Amino acid sequence: MTTLLPNAVNPPRRILMGPGPSDVHPRVWAALAAPTVGHLDPYFLQIMNETQAMLRQVFRTTNELTLAVSGTGSAGMETCVVNLIEPGDKMVVCVNGVFGGRMADVAARCGAQVTIMERPFGEIFSTAEIADVVQKVQPKVVGIVNAETSTGAWQPLEEIAKVVHDAGALLLVDCVTSLGGVPLEVDAWGLDAVYSGTQKCLSCPPGLAPVTFSPRAVAAVEARKTKVASWYLDLTMVRNYWGQSRAYHHTAPINMNYGLHEALRLVLEEGLEARHARHLKNHKALKAGLAAIGIKYAVAEGQQLPMLNAVLIPEGIDDVAVRGQLLNEFGIEIGGGLGPMKGKTWRIGLMGEASSPRNVLLFLAALERCLSDRGYKLSPGASIAAANAFYAKT
Amino acid sequence: MTTLLPNAVNPPRRILMGPGPSDVHPRVWAALAAPTVGHLDPYFLQIMNETQAMLRQVFRTTNELTLAVSGTGSAGMETCVVNLIEPGDKMVVCVNGVFGGRMADVAARCGAQVTIMERPFGEIFSTAEIADVVQKVQPKVVGIVNAETSTGAWQPLEEIAKVVHDAGALLLVDCVTSLGGVPLEVDAWGLDAVYSGTQKCLSCPPGLAPVTFSPRAVAAVEARKTKVASWYLDLTMVRNYWGQSRAYHHTAPINMNYGLHEALRLVLEEGLEARHARHLKNHKALKAGLAAIGIKYAVAEGQQLPMLNAVLIPEGIDDVAVRGQLLNEFGIEIGGGLGPMKGKTWRIGLMGEASSPRNVLLFLAALERCLSDRGYKLSPGASIAAANAFYAKT
Incomplete structure (x- = not known):
């Protein structure tokens, strides 16, 4: 074959005012370009610890299981669903936009018995209607989107968390677009499994998905009778790499984690x-x-x-x-x-x-x-x- | 909470002579730090096209379905398995190291009926023994590792591809460590589903997984009766984003793709x-x-x-x-x-x-x-x- 060699990367300079990725601070770009080290290098383990500590501050949580999944926001969604759901488990998914719809699709692929609650695009759900359905269905998990990127609707969570817990269920929340832009209180509101992305209000390029699991959610993962359907996103293994044992799972995206580290520093500095x-x-x-x-x-x-x-x-x-x-x-x-x-x-x-x-x-x-x-x-x-x-x- | 702010990223300068990540050329770091654009920006679509064209050259293939999965090498493995396997499908996995073992685990999680062929760590498989098992089992897919990163063993593929095809099966190959370092002829050898990583012989930081599917493998994906178990890795959707329709699936890791683009340019320049x-x-x-x-x-x-x-x-x-x-x-x-x-x-x-x-x-x-x-x-x-x-x- 003749070698076809394109020109070097030389992007136009955009102002990113779409649904994400958002504008990136030059300090984050510089961090992305810092020298790569190994995924078990003591320095990288320190970066992981610091990133977890900063993520906990941004999520407003003390959850031990708080880390950056090695994929974009949708991988964060799949991580939360696939770790909590076993085939046959009941899940209620609130759909008022593209990302609620995606969550229902992900849940069905994991074998969940999905009950979809629907609202027209752009509207939000009331606590009462969710309480009603959750009482009837008695699901293991209720999934909802805090900030529907497809519609711009802002869904309050605090009261919903209460009715979900009253029914003995776990609340799984999409905070891809909300994290770092509006108040989010994972512990105070009692959110159980929360995922986000790096390319929205954290202003880091896309590539990682911050997630956090409450002790209740961790207990549900630990009580599983079947293996998590996805090897790559299996938190029972991923958490050992991010935790004390540092057991090798997959090779983390080193430089992306540098970028997230700097983006989180910018958030906390502000x-x-x-x-x-x-x-x-x-x-x-x-x-x-x-x-x-x-x-x-x-x-x-x-x-x-x-x-x-x-x-x-x-x-x-x-x-x-x-x-x-x-x-x-x-x-x-x-x-x-x-x-x-x-x-x-x-x-x-x-x-x-x-x-x-x-x-x-x-x-x-x-x-x-x-x-x-x-x-x-x-x-x-x-x-x-x-x-x-x-x-x-x- | 009191804000805890770690120091900025400032990694030690390593010489990376482990099993990966490997040393990165400064031109790749510079590309990682290029201005972020949107995932549907015409400029990024051009970068995707160019990356696909370069990946085809490096894989030595004309496969249309050739792209970079938005995860590390293990996500590439899971992509190949989860797209080809439906619950109940038979898969033979050749295990002579950690990564063959991982492939068997991934296949079982997808619901495959897995037949494991074993060799001690460090040894390789003969064509005859594979022909024998494949004739008996009549699997849909045979999985094997070209370069076992855990042992350093180099598994030849060309003859094995023939016996696998003779039995009507597809050959799925782990080329994470081999791609760009030793000869690999996807088309000439008839490999059907091949995945790699960026952080080995391509010398890009980890974060993406190049994959390529032969027309036979694509036909198998298209003939599925069930949805792909993973939404994030579902090539029936991912390929539309990388293909002509550009249908939004997930937000690609923009800057990581810049890095891979430059790394591939370096490979082809050499x-x-x-x-x-x-x-x-x-x-x-x-x-x-x-x-x-x-x-x-x-x-x-x-x-x-x-x-x-x-x-x-x-x-x-x-x-x-x-x-x-x-x-x-x-x-x-x-x-x-x-x-x-x-x-x-x-x-x-x-x-x-x-x-x-x-x-x-x-x-x-x-x-x-x-x-x-x-x-x-x-x-x-x-x-x-x-x-x-x-x-x-x-």
Whole structure:
């Protein structure tokens, strides 16, 4: 064969305001490029310990079983489900978006008897309806999404955890998009199995999935009668590598773990409360700006995620063309709608590093241009004026 | 909670001569740190296409289904098994080391009826014995390890592929350690499902698993009656993301893929034949040096992997102490034995970037020191003289 040699990697410089990955701090890129050491090198074991300690702080937990799974967020989902579910176990999955649907699919593949609770995309579940179903079904596990990346809906968890525990079940939660962006209290709320991703509000490139298991969830894993269906994601082995025995399981992604380590340091340097406040402030500024040019949110007031702003595409405006112009003319990535929201919503991420006044103002200015180019009626500069007015008073 | 903030990542500079990860070229580290773009960004789709084209060249295949799984080598193993096996399918697994054993475990978890063929650690399988078992069992899949990282044994494949196909079965091969270090001809030899890792002879940090499926293997996946047990590793969906439709599946590890892209460029710049010759030459030099100080290989002559030199620890020499001295005094990592070889062998990797005269000479010099410190009888400088003599005549 003739050798075909492409050019070296030389990516365009994007501003990542989609549903993730989000903008990455240069310190994280630098950490990714630090010298590789072996997966059993004492130095790497120290990095693992420190990463676990930082993850516990970010998850707000003392759970011993807290680690970074060697895959992206969906591998985190599969890790939680596959370790808790044995064939025939009952699981209730709350589906109000793509990721709830994915969880139901994962659970069925593990052999769970899945009961799906459904809500239209963009809505959230009430504690009462979950209590009702959980009492009837008596499942082993209830799965729910805290921050539906596909819809922008923010699902409260604290009361739901209580009714799930009252029924003797475990609560499994998707926090891929919420971790590091909004308050999340794994211990105080009693969440049992929680997974996240690195590429949302932690602002690390994708590649790892932080997970944490409560003592109750660990007991369920230890009480299994069958082997975990996935060897790669089997926490009964993975935890020995991350734990005292350091038994070799698989070769961890060394440099990705360096990156996560630095990303977590950035989160803790800022402080969780300050970080959550920043996400909220920039969300409100964006929202004020969008309102001033007539752009409406797809999710009801009070249920909108600050880091994932799903808005309705105005009538007659070409979804793909606007996103193409944002990307090609301004280097700004936003997301389109997923599933039934395709062509109906834009998903504007303000996650981690990307949640900044700079990005809010630039995005609004660029969006005004894209909309005006297509004959959309707006008062030029109105979104900027509104966002700046909001910032001025905070 | 009080915030506990560890120091920034600042790894020691190692020379990685263990069973992997191997030394990484600085160009690969630089690629890892390139600006992150979105997983559906046109630029990233181009990187995916180029990576696939380069992987096909390195695998020596035209298989369309050739891509990098978003996990480490063991995720590649699980991908191959879980996509080919449905509950009740028969699989023969050849076990002569840790990784064959792992494959049997993975297959059983997928519900395969597993027939294990066993050979002592360090030995290889004959075509005749495999033909015999395959004719009797009539399996759907036969799994075998090309380069047993746990033992250093090199298993030929070409004749075995013929007898496996004669019985109507598919051949699934672990090439984690062989790819890029020794000749591997996926198409010419008729290998059906092949997986590798990035952190061996490709000299990229761990985090991705190159896999390739022959048209026969793809047909088997397409003929499945049940869903693939793992959602994350389900190639019927993953291939759509890597293929023309670009349907979103999971968020690929963007920066890891940058790293693999650059690592593959380095492989192809050197050329496969030159790279294989380099691995062989440095292996022979190391072997000459070791022989001169009485260190023997654990694997029979003619079956020794050039990139993974498993040698017997001399009587009375403390395994852990020597490896500790190599690491702490010289920054050299080598591996200990795995499974039944623990405490009996050292595994000296000469993989990818780490396969160099510089590393061979330094390692021999350092080993002489560690052995002499423990009263081992050797003629000082003999290993260096022998290795240099070998290099001088080649």
